[in-house]
Amino acid sequence: MQTPVFIDQLPDVSAVVSHKSGQYRHQRNKALLDLLLKDHSDWQTRSACPACGQERGKSRSFSHTFMDFQRCSNCNSIYAADVPPQVVLDNLRLEQINATEPGKDREFEFISLLNWISLTEARLERSLDSVLDVRFCTQAPDWQDTVQRQSRNRSWHFLPLTPDDGTFASLKAKLRETNPKAVLVPAEMDRTADPAMLLQVIRENSPAGTIVFVTSSCADGLEYEILGADSPSFIPLDRLTIFSICGFKTLAEKSGYEILETSTPGRFDAVILERYFKSADNADIPFWSGFFREADKNRLHDLQILLQRSLKSGVLRFLLET
Numbered sequence: 001m002q003t004p005v006f007i008d009q010l011p012d013v014s015a016v017v018s019h020k021s022g023q024y025r026h027q028r029n030k031a032l033l034d035l036l037l038k039d040h041s042d043w044q045t046r047s048a049c050p051a052c053g054q055e056r057g058k059s060r061s062f063s064h065t066f067m068d069f070q071r072c073s074n075c076n077s078i079y080a081a082d083v084p085p086q087v088v089l090d091n092l093r094l095e096q097i098n099a100t101e102p103g104k105d106r107e108f109e110f111i112s113l114l115n116w117i118s119l120t121e122a123r124l125e126r127s128l129d130s131v132l133d134v135r136f137c138t139q140a141p142d143w144q145d146t147v148q149r150q151s152r153n154r155s156w157h158f159l160p161l162t163p164d165d166g167t168f169a170s171l172k173a174k175l176r177e178t179n180p181k182a183v184l185v186p187a188e189m190d191r192t193a194d195p196a197m198l199l200q201v202i203r204e205n206s207p208a209g210t211i212v213f214v215t216s217s218c219a220d221g222l223e224y225e226i227l228g229a230d231s232p233s234f235i236p237l238d239r240l241t242i243f244s245i246c247g248f249k250t251l252a253e254k255s256g257y258e259i260l261e262t263s264t265p266g267r268f269d270a271v272i273l274e275r276y277f278k279s280a281d282n283a284d285i286p287f288w289s290g291f292f293r294e295a296d297k298n299r300l301h302d303l304q305i306l307l308q309r310s311l312k313s314g315v316l317r318f319l320l321e322t
């Protein structure tokens with residue numbers, strides 16, 4: 001079956017590697033170094049792949065910003081070997097949100113999520129008239145206006161980002177109180193200390209038939225395959241788990257979900273790789289160096305479409321049903 005494609009025109013690579021995003025990366029990495037210098041005996045050690053469960057000893061290890069990561073040899077997911085407590089992660093994220101302005105690109109991402117909900121409604125012939133957004137809109141309260149503008153006929157509930165002790169008690173309470181038909185979990189799975197727990201809490205506190213929209217970074221993406229830890233999107237504190245398609249599928253099924261749809265709508269792989277290979281001093285990689293150095297816009301556009309069609313772009317999307 002051919003998977004859907006989500007690209008009209010190539011995005012501007014400066015949105016990813018701009019001065020501002022460089023600054024964000026430095027701030028997050030500095031926060032990580034500060035954490036590592038403190039006592040971190042309360043970090044949790046992962047003895048197995050958080051996606052497929054393969055024991056950690058069988059995977060390849062590497063480090064980034066002094067943090068140890070593993071690449072699972074079974075499912076290809078990338079994961080931090082040890083993770084800070086959820087409450088520490090949440091506090092750092094709140095500090096970061098308060099210190100910076102949200103980028104335009106994140107708003108684009110949000111609008112595309114709204115479109116995804118509408119398309120899903122049409123495809124499933126089911127009304128998703130009440131939606132719970134899990135911790136995403138906190139990043140930009142203005143988006144709540146976007147929500148009102150784009151989908152007036154839906155009731156929206158927002159679970160703000162607040163420091164959590166790792167049991168997701170506020171999410172449990174919100175699910176029971178609002179009883180939504182759809183739950184939106186964008187950009188959360190990859191930076192949560194325990195993604196399996198997050199999936200479990202949503203499933204156990206929602207009625208059967210609830211639709212869950214998940215997006216996350218994707219380890220099968222060409223960007224991660226070629227650049228690995230050098231990828232500009234690889235910020236350790238935001239990427240404690242980079243799921244592969246196979247890895248997330250295994251985890252979702254193990255957590256009791258039915259998978260309705262899988263896609264990789266990422267838009268940036270081709271332009272990020274072009275930028276990387278066109279900068280001086282980067283290593284030669286057979287085939288790819290020449291491919292990107294000689295690439296024009298059409299070639300990059302065609303490649304990005306191919307990556308989306310073959311589930312090889314850097315962002316994954318799963319549509320799940322409880």
Ligand SMILES: [Zn+2]
Binds near residue numbers: 050051072075247
């Ligand atoms: Zn795995």
